[in-house]
Amino acid sequence: MATRPADIRPTRGWRLYDPRLAWLLLAPATLLIVCFLILPILVMAVYTFFTFITAGVEQSTPTLANWHEFLTDPYYHGFLFKTLRVGVVTSLICGVVGYFPAYFIWSTEFKHKWLLLLLLIVPFWISFTIRTFSWIHILGEEGLINVALLRLGLIDQPLQMLYTEGAVIMGMVHFLLPYMILNVYVSLENIDRTLISAARSMGCTNAQAFREVTLPLSLPGLAAGLLLCFVLAAGSYVTPQILGSGRDALFGNLIYDTIMGQLNWPMGATLSIVLFLVLGSVAALYTRYMGMSQIVKGLGG
């Protein structure tokens, strides 16, 4: 440290706030990230240049065939666009649907606000897979809605709700909504309420004060929520696997299928890196304009 106070003397070669201590404390996390995140990604990146021979067999002869295939085959582009579309739709629905509960929790005079926030976390106590499976009992042919409508005589054929893109989006909204609500809530909670009083005293109605002050100041939280929901939705694999049909598979399922089904590791690696780059650049764009700290705040509740 350049500006070390004079009274902090070296003790056995170590100082208070010694930079070496900082590195020591950071080491386990850094090691973990390097070994289990960065290195695997690099290995994957190298794999994209391997040559696929036949299922389960590849050679380390460098080739651009995988990238060429990805860039020229519209089959993959279709998957990519669809994945992005589902991600965008999911995060927009989360944004619109999630803003209101967040605003409600923020503005309520109810004394036990923590209880409302706890209710948001409760779903996380149940396994994500089980929560997703539960939709089968609601949307399925023998599910709650169809049985009810059939009994009421409103329909005579069960509606096809499960294994559609709608079901996939629904399942993901269900899973992602708490993230959105928490993000928006945290940014609302950061708004100084005297700003609203100030706006009101200068002639704003409640609705005008919301438009002038509350909404613009909560936008960073909304944007953080949108990004989080988009990335998680576009990168999802379990939800489309359970609630989607083959047609509704997303990019994640495509990767799974390429690696586990066709045992084509080089192509699977290429697709993985593509998804990584696409989602990474969306996040990077966001960070450029909004700042990443907002997401961290949102996750911290």
Next chain:
Amino acid sequence: MPDRVTEPSDPRPLAAGVSAGASAGASAAPAVEFNDVQIAYGKFIAVHNFSLSIEKGSFVTLLGPSGCGKTTLLRAVAGLVGISSGQIAIGGRRIDDVPIYKRNIGLVFQNYALFPHKTVFDNVAFGLKYHNVPKADIAPRVARALEMVRLAGSERKLPSQLSGGQQQRIALARAIVFEPEVLLLDEPLSALDANMREEMRVEIKKIQKQTGITAIFVTHDQEEALSMSDRIVVMSAGKAEQIGSPTDVYDRPATTFVADFLGKANLLAATVKDRDAGGVSVTLSTGQTVRVATDRQVAAGDKVSVVVRPQKLAVGSELPNRLSGRVLSTSYLGSRIIYEIDLGQGSIIRANVAVVTEPVREGETIEVGFDPADCVLL
């Protein structure tokens, strides 16, 4: 004066007999009038039976310790809290059911409360926009307001690019630009550092004089209150203890609370001995007898308090009322010295005297005196 006068949706005059001027037309009506106002938060009563009439163009300060209900009163004028009984009138019109956005009021907060996402221009123009000022008039009026607070040219800046003092000046410009009927200032100086506070004090007072706006200023700082106000309302626990000019409340405190809160006066418990034409003789709890010039009606045997300011005490034996005791501590301030003196019986006073001779040291006996006219009997 205002661009859009508060809609006279219900121009009920305040109950008769409250103000002499109420019937003589709007111009004579007090700018703000509280009549027996009570404000409660749930079961907790924050303000009790508060009555006050504020003249147009005057500067009134609500002074009191933290939690005594000053902010609550301001918020009631602004319409940010409802009152549970009584009436508040602005310019002779009751405002109980006028919604906040239709009251024509400028508010300045302790923490500035500038909109962080808006430029200085948009902050100042905000009130104009919502008071339906024609678009063409907005820019010149914003410029004039910024000139008044000596921040012309900062239109394009964001609040975060300004210092605390500058932000508070913008907040002031924002509150006066739409020419509200009343300017409410809630401890606007307490977030500033000492030098800035001094400067802003002068500036706020100057702008208030210049614009002739009626101002209600809230503070817990007696110096601010004494230096800025035409009238001071000293408050304690939701009640007005005394209402008067700065010299009234300082020299003639009405209650022991006021005497103690303003300038930490010495309070001496005493019993009335007898009274004559010139005043009253009282016996202090320490046994000494002092004379007090007062026209208060008291009878022998009454329990009273004698209030003497530390500055009114002098060392020496020439003065008629003399107190002697042991010096507990001294603080030497150059031209003056403050003695803490134990008079015995647990009675401790402070004397702030001019340094003329060699200071008396701790532990030694000292004799201080005061004039019968320089104290107050409560």
